Amino acid sequence: MASYKSSLRITLPITCVIFETILIILFAMLVEYDQETDANLWHQKLRNHSETNYNNDFYYRYPSFQDVHVMIFIGFGFLMTFLQRYGFSSVAFNFLIAAFSLQWATLMQGFLHGMQHGKIHVGVESMINADFCTGSVLISFGAVLGKTSPVQLLVMAMFEVTLFAVNEFLLLSILGAKDAGGSMTIHTFGAYFGLVVARVLYRPQLEKSKHKNSSVYHSDLFAMIGTIFLWMFWPSFNSAVTAHGDDQHRTVMNTYYSLAACTLSTFAMSSLVNRGGKLDMVHIQNAAIAGGVAVGTAGEMMLTPFGSMVVGFLAGIISTLGYKFLSPVLEKKLRIQDTCGVHNLHGMPGILGAVVGAVTACLATSDVYGEGMEDVFPEIYNGKFLASTQATRQAIGLAVTLGMALFGGIIVGFIMKLPIYSSPPDTICFEDSIYWEV
Amino acid sequence: MASYKSSLRITLPITCVIFETILIILFAMLVEYDQETDANLWHQKLRNHSETNYNNDFYYRYPSFQDVHVMIFIGFGFLMTFLQRYGFSSVAFNFLIAAFSLQWATLMQGFLHGMQHGKIHVGVESMINADFCTGSVLISFGAVLGKTSPVQLLVMAMFEVTLFAVNEFLLLSILGAKDAGGSMTIHTFGAYFGLVVARVLYRPQLEKSKHKNSSVYHSDLFAMIGTIFLWMFWPSFNSAVTAHGDDQHRTVMNTYYSLAACTLSTFAMSSLVNRGGKLDMVHIQNAAIAGGVAVGTAGEMMLTPFGSMVVGFLAGIISTLGYKFLSPVLEKKLRIQDTCGVHNLHGMPGILGAVVGAVTACLATSDVYGEGMEDVFPEIYNGKFLASTQATRQAIGLAVTLGMALFGGIIVGFIMKLPIYSSPPDTICFEDSIYWEV
Amino acid sequence: MASYKSSLRITLPITCVIFETILIILFAMLVEYDQETDANLWHQKLRNHSETNYNNDFYYRYPSFQDVHVMIFIGFGFLMTFLQRYGFSSVAFNFLIAAFSLQWATLMQGFLHGMQHGKIHVGVESMINADFCTGSVLISFGAVLGKTSPVQLLVMAMFEVTLFAVNEFLLLSILGAKDAGGSMTIHTFGAYFGLVVARVLYRPQLEKSKHKNSSVYHSDLFAMIGTIFLWMFWPSFNSAVTAHGDDQHRTVMNTYYSLAACTLSTFAMSSLVNRGGKLDMVHIQNAAIAGGVAVGTAGEMMLTPFGSMVVGFLAGIISTLGYKFLSPVLEKKLRIQDTCGVHNLHGMPGILGAVVGAVTACLATSDVYGEGMEDVFPEIYNGKFLASTQATRQAIGLAVTLGMALFGGIIVGFIMKLPIYSSPPDTICFEDSIYWEV
Incomplete structure (x- = not known):
């Protein structure tokens, strides 16, 4: 290990400083407070009696934002500490x-989702959307965990955030597709993008680091901190940007029931597929939260509690089976070394979520939604789409997402393969001591 | 250890799948969105100008719900990781x-607390109540921790949830008793139910596993994660279903002061009763949060900050003394092997909380409560009860709870003793490796 | 180690019991529910139609309070678990x-910030302010971590809370200075107070415990739990007591951007200053959150997202350089043994925050703030101050804070040096086993 001389001392500071400098310059030129965060604009509204302080979007969304924030930094961060x-x-x-990603996402999403007078306006909703985009990058990170340098990851993040926004x-x-909790935009995109990157970065000699690519007792307990926070706060994730009132409330409840059912099917399958009926921490840490992914699209719809439970139950089964039977095949046959098994946690459940979203959209009637149709399916409410049209758009959305992820992943994978990012050699992957004073 | 062949591979998947299937069927038949989560119904209210989005119950209760959720899954979950x-x-x-319990509780509480047109209506308040009922099951789990298989626990949960709801x-x-934070319904019930179950499941040969029934350095730190989250979020727990406005606000504050005082008395007693003045992590992890239990009933009342501190101070003393002096007696004389000492954290402080609730109710006057009496003691406000009647009802409530817990615990304990649940042998209790691929 | 006989068994219980008894007596005499927590008073407001339940301050501030609470108990608590x-x-x-501190702070802040009819009125805002004051004590705790007994710490807390309130x-x-997030009142005060105490308590023989004054692998991971929770919830900290509406919303956003930029500059500097470009966990754990400190004063102002990022970027650089180059000098030349490096995380970034606040105040114009000036700079809005006057007051505030911290720290340091608090000997500092049954 001593023979490996990293060039990180040069590349990491340069990358961080250049990236942050560009961000600061672009923010200076382009980003402004929106009407709810600007002192002058908000007080104009208050004076005209067109708003009250308790109707500031902050109070509707900030608790959800903080839960999402915990998922991004504690949830994803600790879930990946399972490696010894x-x-x-x-x-x-x-x-x-x-x-890095949440700053860059603010700009990319701002460019594409509508600038006003040449400026990007920011508030709690843009903060949530930036965290969502960041989630997608972290999913891809899971696929290449342990085999990529922080410089490679920052480069990946820069490109992936851009493609995510597009x-x-x-x-x-x-x-005109709906995807409030991001089954397609976040999970399917992040997973397949990451899997393709992992494929491009395939390391045939990775078994040299195999003894480090596993957990120890306490590392699995740290990972459970991530799992449980993701599981608990997923209702906030799926509901964070849905419409005020019944929409946020219903999305939370659908996600809660989906996750509860998913937990039971995960324990059942984990015990069933393992030798001697023993449970596997990998399944509990990951598959038990797939129920949140699978109602990412349909969570805001009138999916019913019962429907949510069926979806969650299926997600737990699919995901556990994926870890047990599909991941080894992906590695051996397709040469995809998916460290965290994001295909099982985000990929397949994401596709399931997209399909459930399309089916649920197809079943939407004005009897069920009433005036609430305007919030959930504005195009159906306005008479622009039939329910079946909406369903078709949802399905096209899935296809577009898969296409963008695969195509983008290949290109970005090859960019990441350039030998200029201080990538670790095969023999010392999954090892902190090359990056850290341990 | 190798000689123990578990039948969990059969019993655990079957139990999980059957339980979840029954849940899904019953939800399909019986559960509907309530007026605040149903798109059509809520938007009818909005159109009639009888409601505004910011008055959706979601915004009053969801932050509290999430705090309760953290207590259930991180708080209880990590508190019990103290075993090595x-x-x-x-x-x-x-x-x-x-x-499992939160789904089953939604049904049981729905049956008993009023169905409308044959349907159970769900929203954020039913989610909180289901989490509360789950808390009670987890308290009982603490009494039998390490000595019961997951199948036994699921069976216990099914029966306990039902009895809890009754x-x-x-x-x-x-x-007509009041118990917003569940000193009686959650803590007293869960603790004594669990203790009786532990008594029925008494293992005379348990000392064979004694060397595993203790903590190591890092397992105690993991447990502190549970402790601190329980301590911090207990104000949300006690206030989660109290009336809007001053009631939620006051309950939070009373609980906050009770817990702060409890922490100081716990440190004092722990140092006092131990050899050489050393502190004991068991006390800090558990007794320091007893102050939350002890204001579970009276927290919403006009207990005053001073009163809350007195209650918390006493709870810390009682609980620490219980761990030091009473638990060994319970084990030796009464043959109750209470792994987590739930009698000290939930049992005695729960009874204290019930008594404090009755006394505080007895002191209620219209001078102190004004119109707020309607929220806290509707029966006194309506002239149906005198304050003394309310106090009597509170005391009867405690007696009923103890009776239900003891009687229910005996029956469920014997059901759990049937040799069909893959229960672990005495020699390998408190040991992960019989359930997990370690 | 066996030869050290602690007198904690006497001093700790006595201190805890006396302190808590005094608190309870003073609360009984002086503390009352405020208009938003008192059943009678709040319902009078409701009846007069001057208030609605959703306008109870609880709903504006309780989610922020809970985030602050997590920072105090999990954030500070686990950040300091880095020692092995x-x-x-x-x-x-x-x-x-x-x-202890949050109870005592309620009294001290209540005395000084205005009693009504001889009573201190408490509600969610007083709870937040008490937690803020507590934060300051915990910063000082960081400077003397491992070298002080719990009795010494309680004595320090009693005096420091008092001086903080003054x-x-x-x-x-x-x-008339503004300091919503406490760059001056909390961070600068807590840091310099703690540093002076550490100076007075200087232990020339501390290298005898040096092998324990370091981290191990898992202790650094526990510390990261603290770091990440502090980082995530800092926006809630800085906004917790700002005015409703745009002010809370804007403060959150400024803090969020400052922290994001700070993280990148911390990684850059950490890699740059270490041998071989390796990162140092000490920097990531601490310097990456300095961006929250540095916008504590200006966070509520119209700092702009761009301005916030510049401040955060600088904070990360200053803090990392402080850990690398300044801390060893402080120890060798000034004899300040700053265990957690609070000078780098709270001291210098706190001063930076105070300066940024003064500069931003100086730039305040009615064009930018409009009617919102009343919330942020009431004295400017009322025509009492010019913007430059406000800036001067901010600068004087910093000087006063430094003076109070240095002067108070000397006195309290000497009080803490009295040989009556069971302080540990030099040879067994940084060692749990003298306080705990391990």
């Missing part, structure tokens, strides 16, 4: 690329 | 039985 | 002195 000698890097690189724009603004 | 070799099982079985119905709906 | 053999003491003494009163009420 990669805990520092897991939680700290997660921290670094999330801190894909999100295509789905929500051009196609 | 049972961390996986503690946090994961807590996760499993909580995920007891809660008797107290709140029949007797 | 001092995890129990770090998290538990943090717990003890915080539980200093806060001078700044906010006499000088």
